[in-house]
Amino acid sequence: GAVVSQHPSWVICKSGTSVKIECRSLDFQATTMFWYRQFPKQSLMLMATSNEGSKATYEQGVEKDKFLINHASLTLSTLTVTSAHPEDSSFYICSAPPGTSGAGELFFGEGSRLTVL
Amino acid sequence: DAKTTQPNSMESNEEEPVHLPCNHSTISGTDYIHWYRQLPSQGPEYVIHGLTSNVNNRMASLAIAEDRKSSTLILHRATLRDAAVYYCILRDFSGNTPLVFGKGTRLSVIA
Numbered sequence: 218g219a220v221v222s223q224h225p226s227w228v229i230c231k232s233g234t235s236v237k238i239e240c241r242s243l244d245f246q247a248t249t250m251f252w253y254r255q256f257p258k259q260s261l262m263l264m265a266t267s268n269e270g271s272k273a274t275y276e277q278g279v280e281k282d283k284f285l286i287n288h289a290s291l292t293l294s295t296l297t298v299t300s301a302h303p304e305d306s307s308f309y310i311c312s313a314p315p316g317t318s319g320a321g322e323l324f325f326g327e328g329s330r331l332t333v334l
Numbered sequence: 335d336a337k338t339t340q341p342n343s344m345e346s347n348e349e350e351p352v353h354l355p356c357n358h359s360t361i362s363g364t365d366y367i368h369w370y371r372q373l374p375s376q377g378p379e380y381v382i383h384g385l386t387s388n389v390n391n392r393m394a395s396l397a398i399a400e401d402r403k404s405s406t407l408i409l410h411r412a413t414l415r416d417a418a419v420y421y422c423i424l425r426d427f428s429g430n431t432p433l434v435f436g437k438g439t440r441l442s443v444i445a
Binding site: 221251260261308316323326327328330 | 421430435438
């Protein structure tokens with residue numbers, strides 16, 4: 218079946234540094250990818266929609282200058298957390314639909330756990 | 335997206351069937367009913383989805399009420415590996431939209 222892979226699985230960084238998380242669709246092309254974050258004991262919250270070849274669409278309250286999203290190819294989207302701070306520590310998850318219809322299933326990456334010291 | 339209502343938590347004995355309910359009284363005619371689950375420290379995993387008719391796959395069964403205002407995910411024999419948070423989500427078939435997650439139901443399985 219379709220697979221979505223994230224890298225890294227976990228990362229620890231110092232406050233003020235930037236961290237890049239990659240999301241790849243391994244056996245299908247994804248014109249759209251979705252980025253979520255999840256704080257402990259909470260549900261997934263949609264951050265942004267990544268569109269290949271165009272600007273990402275951010276949800277209300279998500280700073281687009283802090284969470285840079287690039288979807289340069291049909292199999293790769295990246296999320297860069299710029300100038301990370303401890304409050305950015307979270308579980309970041311990407312998702313990609315293999316089709317263009319809402320009738321199909323979505324595939325999720327394994328998640329990337331970011332810890333900012 | 336229309337909202338869904340699920341119990342916060344449920345408990346099941348191992349090897350017993352589990353029925354996880356979901357209410358979606360404001361569902362529209364173009365909404366598919368999706369179920370995903372999330373094991374600890376992992377991304378969500380697709381379980382099953384349907385529109386009007388009951389659906390079966392290797393993981394579970396989905397029973398959809400005739401008026402589509404509720405559905406039930408059925409795990410036929412719960413195992414310890416089924417302990418997870420189960421999310422019932424409505425998704426419009428007409429567009430490539432993201433899943434909007436509620437709080438889900440935390441299923442505990444007792445050996």
